[in-house]
Amino acid sequence: DIQMTQSPSSLSASVGDRVTLTCQASQYISNYLNWYQQKPGKAPRLLIYAVSDLEAGVPSRFSGSGSGTHFTLTISGLQPEDFATYYCQQSEIFPRSFGQGTKLEIK
Amino acid sequence: EVQLVESGGGLVKPGGSLRLSCAASGFKFSTYRMSWVRQAPGKGLEWVSSISSGSYHIHQADSVKDRFTISRDNAKNALYLQMNSLRAEDTAVYYCTRGDYDDLWGQGTLVTVSS
Numbered sequence: 671d672i673q674m675t676q677s678p679s680s681l682s683a684s685v686g687d688r689v690t691l692t693c694q695a696s697q698y699i700s701n702y703l704n705w706y707q708q709k710p711g712k713a714p715r716l717l718i719y720a721v722s723d724l725e726a727g728v729p730s731r732f733s734g735s736g737s738g739t740h741f742t743l744t745i746s747g748l749q750p751e752d753f754a755t756y757y758c759q760q761s762e763i764f765p766r767s768f769g770q771g772t773k774l775e776i777k
Numbered sequence: 778e779v780q781l782v783e784s785g786g787g788l789v790k791p792g793g794s795l796r797l798s799c800a801a802s803g804f805k806f807s808t809y810r811m812s813w814v815r816q817a818p819g820k821g822l823e824w825v826s827s828i829s830s831g832s833y834h835i836h837q838a839d840s841v842k843d844r845f846t847i848s849r850d851n852a853k854n855a856l857y858l859q860m861n862s863l864r865a866e867d868t869a870v871y872y873c874t875r876g877d878y879d880d881l882w883g884q885g886t887l888v889t890v891s892s
Contacts, residue, residue, distance in 0.1 A: 713872055713882040713883065713884055714814075714822065714872075714882055715882070716878055716880045719878040719880070725878075757821065759824075761877055761878065764827065764836035765837075766812075767824065768821060768822040768824065769821075771821045
């Protein structure tokens with residue numbers, strides 16, 4: 671099974687900051703990497719699929735990059751509504767697996 | 778409106794059974810792979826099971842193998858999860874999701890396994 675490891679587990683930042691979240695796969699997953707945002711008490715929301723494709727309606731301040739086993743999610747110019755938990759997920763093979771999440775908090 | 782609505786959660790004793798349902802609307806359900814993802818209280822996301830559009834391919838997490846069964850009825854635009862031999866560690870919010878990228882999620886239904 672593929673293990674997904676996110677870092678950091680939590681991150682404090684200020685409105686307007688640029689932040690980068692990292693996701694590492696335990697083996698090669700090509701471009702089968704997706705990012706989700708979850709706010710407390712709500713269902714997750716797809717932000718980015720296939721490493722760098724922005725889901726419809728997602729602001730352009732979100733961007734994804736990487737390949738193979740190392741991937742990043744960058745948020746340029748944090749907005750108050752961006753403070754949430756972010757999960758990566760590999761969809762290369764079953765069983766699907768998620769990272770443990772990165773909680774982005776307001777400094 | 779494009780949406781997924783889960784139902785069927787509740788309180789059940791260890792060893793008991795529950796059947797979750799997910800009603801899809803606003804899109805062509807029969808063309809999408811569908812999945813169940815769960816989230817234990819205060820924990821991260823865990824993929825549970827997926828079923829292909831025509832039900833030919835089914836995949837499950839090891840943690841639920843031989844206890845949970847995913848199924849679908851394309852005529853009714855419905856996804857199901859039959860959960861048997863429930864354990865305390867199955868306590869979670871269960872979400873149904875759409876497609877290869879899980880691009881649509883329901884609001885979730887809470888399953889609590891406790892005596």
